Amino acid sequence: MFDPKNKLAALALSAGYAADQVIENLDLNLPSGTITAVIGANGAGKSSLLKALARKIKTSNGAVLLDGVSINELSRQELDLKIGLLGAMPAARSNETVFELVARSAMSSQEISRVSPRLNQEIQVILERTGLTQLSKKKLGELSSGSRQVALIAAALVKNPEVLLLDEPTNSLDYSHQLQVINLLSSLKRERGMTIVAVVHDLNLAARFADKVVILKDGKIVDQGTAKEVITPNNLAAAFHILARVIEDPVGKTPLVVPIRQLD
Secondary structure: OOOOOOEEEEEEEEEEEEOOEEEEEEEEEOOOOEEEEEEEEOOOHHHHHHHHHHHEEEEEEEEEEEEEHHHHHHHHHHHHHEEHHHOOOOOOOOOHHHHHHHHHHHHHHOOOOOOOOOHHHHHHHHHHOOOOOOHHOOOOOOOHHHHHHHHHHHHHOOOOOOEEEEOOOOOOOOHHHHHHHHHHHHHHHHHOEEEEEEEEEHHHHHHHHHHEEEEEOEEEEEEOOHHHHHHHHHHHHHOOOOEEEEOOOOOOOOOEEEEEOOOO
């Protein structure tokens, strides 16, 4: 039964690519206005889960519900406006400016060919909110990896989605830029009530910023709940095949993973 507290839900979801089924009989509830971190070893199905939630790969069984309605009942344009998938945006071009990237994403979503005064104002608001105003005329190829990642997020936000799906938004970023991205996502949750799902490799980072953590293995959920509930030595052994200690982070009072060794 649909719970109105959940913005997005997967019910007995199985999905994949042609004959290769990656997600198997998965149930997942994503409450409105929360951040969910999806963690798991390489090949666990994390990216495929995001694509299935955004109807980017074929579903063989089950359903994805947005506000209680199957996403299959929405047109592609309606769905793209409601669910923003970072990997589904127009590819970034190193010779275009930050403004041009965000404008191109906005025009694509609205199916228009020029930036109107109203749209220009919307773009300026997004650039200011993401701290990119001073970089708006910079080419993407001239930006640091952190600023480029924020520009990509801005291009997703200009569509004003209700749900934002991010595949490794902090990958390859230094600590400063990781915090920049995480602080931005946390602000979007508070200010817009946005529902955010992010695939994250850094377990300690996931534990600090996510309201909910989902652990995947072989396309199935090992466990889901708060970080304290699911980031445990037993779950880490099952999902990552490692022996680890889990202690309390002295700053965030969240789980802190200390890897010891691989398991035989």
